[in-house]
Amino acid sequence: AKDGYELWLDYRPIENSIMRSEADRLFSGIFFFGKNPTYEAIQKELQLAAPKMTGKAPIFSTERLNQTQVWLGTREELAQVFGLQDQVTIRNLGEDGYWMGPVVFQGKTYFTIVGNRPVGVLYGFFDWLKSLQSGSFDSNKVKMESPKIQLRILNHWDNLDRTVERGYAGFSIWDWHRLPGYIDPRYIDYARANASIGINAVSLTNVNANARILTTDFMKKAKVLADIFRPYGIKVFLTARFSAPIEIGGLKTADPLDPEVIAFWKKKTDEMYQHIPDFGGYLVKANSEGQPGPHEYQRTHAEGANMLADALAPHGGVVIWRAFVYSHEIDEDRHKQANLEFVPLDGKFRENVIIQVKNGAIDFQPREPFHPLFGAVKQTNLGVEFQITQEYLGQATQLVYLSPMWEEVLRSKTFRPTPNSTVAGIVDGSDSGQKLTLMAGVSNIGTDRNWTGHLFGQANWYAFGRLAWDPYLNSEQIAEEWTKLTFGQNPENLTKIKGIMLDSHEAAVTYMTPLGLHHIMGWDHHYGPGPWVTGGRADWTALYYHRADSLGIGFDRTFTGSKALEQYAPEIIQAWSDSEQIPEKYLLWFHHLPWDYTMKSGKTLWEEIGLHYDQGVKSARKMKSTWESLNGAIDPEQFSHVSQLLGIQVQEAEWWRNACLLYFQSISKRPFPSEIEQPE
Numbered sequence: 001a002k003d004g005y006e007l008w009l010d011y012r013p014i015e016n017s018i019m020r021s022e023a024d025r026l027f028s029g030i031f032f033f034g035k036n037p038t039y040e041a042i043q044k045e046l047q048l049a050a051p052k053m054t055g056k057a058p059i060f061s062t063e064r065l066n067q068t069q070v071w072l073g074t075r076e077e078l079a080q081v082f083g084l085q086d087q088v089t090i091r092n093l094g095e096d097g098y099w100m101g102p103v104v105f106q107g108k109t110y111f112t113i114v115g116n117r118p119v120g121v122l123y124g125f126f127d128w129l130k131s132l133q134s135g136s137f138d139s140n141k142v143k144m145e146s147p148k149i150q151l152r153i154l155n156h157w158d159n160l161d162r163t164v165e166r167g168y169a170g171f172s173i174w175d176w177h178r179l180p181g182y183i184d185p186r187y188i189d190y191a192r193a194n195a196s197i198g199i200n201a202v203s204l205t206n207v208n209a210n211a212r213i214l215t216t217d218f219m220k221k222a223k224v225l226a227d228i229f230r231p232y233g234i235k236v237f238l239t240a241r242f243s244a245p246i247e248i249g250g251l252k253t254a255d256p257l258d259p260e261v262i263a264f265w266k267k268k269t270d271e272m273y274q275h276i277p278d279f280g281g282y283l284v285k286a287n288s289e290g291q292p293g294p295h296e297y298q299r300t301h302a303e304g305a306n307m308l309a310d311a312l313a314p315h316g317g318v319v320i321w322r323a324f325v326y327s328h329e330i331d332e333d334r335h336k337q338a339n340l341e342f343v344p345l346d347g348k349f350r351e352n353v354i355i356q357v358k359n360g361a362i363d364f365q366p367r368e369p370f371h372p373l374f375g376a377v378k379q380t381n382l383g384v385e386f387q388i389t390q391e392y393l394g395q396a397t398q399l400v401y402l403s404p405m406w407e408e409v410l411r412s413k414t415f416r417p418t419p420n421s422t423v424a425g426i427v428d429g430s431d432s433g434q435k436l437t438l439m440a441g442v443s444n445i446g447t448d449r450n451w452t453g454h455l456f457g458q459a460n461w462y463a464f465g466r467l468a469w470d471p472y473l474n475s476e477q478i479a480e481e482w483t484k485l486t487f488g489q490n491p492e493n494l495t496k497i498k499g500i501m502l503d504s505h506e507a508a509v510t511y512m513t514p515l516g517l518h519h520i521m522g523w524d525h526h527y528g529p530g531p532w533v534t535g536g537r538a539d540w541t542a543l544y545y546h547r548a549d550s551l552g553i554g555f556d557r558t559f560t561g562s563k564a565l566e567q568y569a570p571e572i573i574q575a576w577s578d579s580e581q582i583p584e585k586y587l588l589w590f591h592h593l594p595w596d597y598t599m600k601s602g603k604t605l606w607e608e609i610g611l612h613y614d615q616g617v618k619s620a621r622k623m624k625s626t627w628e629s630l631n632g633a634i635d636p637e638q639f640s641h642v643s644q645l646l647g648i649q650v651q652e653a654e655w656w657r658n659a660c661l662l663y664f665q666s667i668s669k670r671p672f673p674s675e676i677e678q679p680e
């Protein structure tokens with residue numbers, strides 16, 4: 001039985017006989033053109049994979065001809081065997097790219113994987129294994145790949161006491177207490193998993209940061225992790241608490257223009273690079289939700305970020321500065337605050353600063369329109385932040401495949417800087433022209449045996465890596481890859497599992513927050529429905545967001561309301577300010593409308609709300625019944641794990657529907673549509 005620990009690297013016997021004999025042949029003569037820790041990692045991976053895939057141990061050749069079948073090396077190492085033209089082609093694949101295909105040398109063909117750096121070879125190697133495993137390998141075909149985004153980073157919201165903010169899969173996998181002396185084998189498996197999907201950076205600590213991570217003791221611990229990750233091409237970042245100069249530096253201020261503060265950060269950073277020579281840089285949450293920042297000293301985000309950037313620049317490090325800022329002291333729609341603070345600073349950030357922007361302007365809701373900062377600045381590097389952990393999406397209890405949601409955001413047209421620009425085009429630099437590019441994912445990883453709590457949480461980790469590599473991939477293809485690696489090749493199983501995955505996000509939106517409703521979850525924990533939530537700060541309550549009253553429901557963000565819509569391109573303002581033109585999925589995000597408003601279907605808004613919640617429940621039930629039909633066809637432990645969780649998911653879908661409809665009915669005072677299951 002499978003407990004999920006192996007993730008998508010759970011190599012299994014190759015089913016396809018042609019593939020199987022290809023693998024047999026190729027694994028019998030592997031030659032590396034050089035020697036380094038990354039090639040050793042490849043060897044170890046093959047020693048693990050080959051026996052499981054073919055029943056035989058791999059054979060590593062000591063010389064490059066005769067018994068050899070496969071060549072691995074960098075472009076420089078393989079210079080003699082490639083013509084000039086090929087060398088240029090490969091060089092253009094960049095730092096992390098790879099070329100693989102047949103190379104004929106003295107009449108014999110060698111299947112060859114080449115990168116510009118060893119890590120490119122590693123990425124190619126994983127791709128090759130995957131293609132053998134899933135039956136798509138063709139030894140005569142040339143394949144070239146290079147990532148479209150430079151920094152493909154996981155953000156762990158892990159605290160130093162091993163609790164994980166918004167983590168639902170156990171404790172933090174970073175065992176700070178036993179570091180630096182003890183190396184948990186999980187660290188290596190973590191690195192393998194990330195490298196296999198192209199993730200090349202990790203921020204180890206919570207954005208609500210603890211300054212202690214920057215003390216020498218903790219640097220020594222982080223160094224051990226960085227050393228383990230290095231052969232896998234993964235760089236370490238840490239979160240920098242803006243008030244660290246006061247908390248661990250003994251200073252009276254953290255003013256970014258104060259010479260002593262500047263000296264503190266320079267010294268800290270120099271020390272960091274002594275421990276971790278390829279340290280990635282700092283990730284910073286400042287002046288948001290009570291975190292310290294430059295505003296305390298009447299300085300801007302740019303002044304704060306640049307001060308850190310200057311300390312990192314001599315070492316090639318980067319500042320990732322988050323745009324998730326809002327303050328309850330400002331009486332302004334929270335939707336607008338990031339643009340209000342960052343647009344005036346356009347052009348003021350150093351080159352080694354990148355602003356990390358959540359996919360939407362509120363906070364990782366089940367569905368959000370894209371963040372208006374994308375397209376609103378011209379001279380500022382912007383990266384996108386997705387949340388892999390399902391804070392607002394049923395946490396580790398529900399099966400929600402997030403790739404379709406991310407795809408929707410990435411493909412959204414921003415109409416700026418060019419008429420055809422999309423979020424993906426801004427983030428990968430093709431539309432924005434920015435050189436530094438980033439996609440971040442808030443990790444869903446913890447100490448649970450299966451890493452992510454819900455088995456299908458693994459698919460979200462996987463999909464994040466794949467989209468960070470290529471933001472134009474489609475969710476169906478990614479689901480198919482992951483499903484084959486996790487459940488095997490059976491086409492019937494594949495169709496069913498893929499179907500469940502691809503329906504799951506829309507289902508969750510429909511039973512949680514249909515038609516543009518948002519932030520109506522339970523207070524603070526964000527689990528389950530809570531549209532009645534009041535009290536505390538206004539922008540943490542459900543009422544602030546749904547604004548239901550006797551007349552209608554929805555948040556007016558048009559020109560008659562908060563005017564948040566104003567922050568988008570004119571094309572969007574024009575279409576979305578009209579309640580008839582805006583896609584209905586965003587309707588109540590931007591409009592407050594009467595309960596009896598006529599929808600595209602001809603039904604009233606009130607009726608459509610009822611029909612949506614009801615449809616959401618039906619979709620959840622369908623996911624469950626499709627899954628039940630896999631009983632006996634897949635591993636029993638995996639089957640039962642997901643089956644039980646889907647049971648809870650159906651109950652929770654009903655809970656959402658009943659709670660929301662009964663609550664809204666107490667305000668709308670209208671009967672439910674007769675065709676739905678009546679909530680009680």
Ligand code: GCU
Binds near residue numbers: 324363391
């Ligand atoms: C959400 C989340 C917080 C987190 C914050 C952030 O508000 O609930 O736990 O700290 O996002 O992204 O900074």
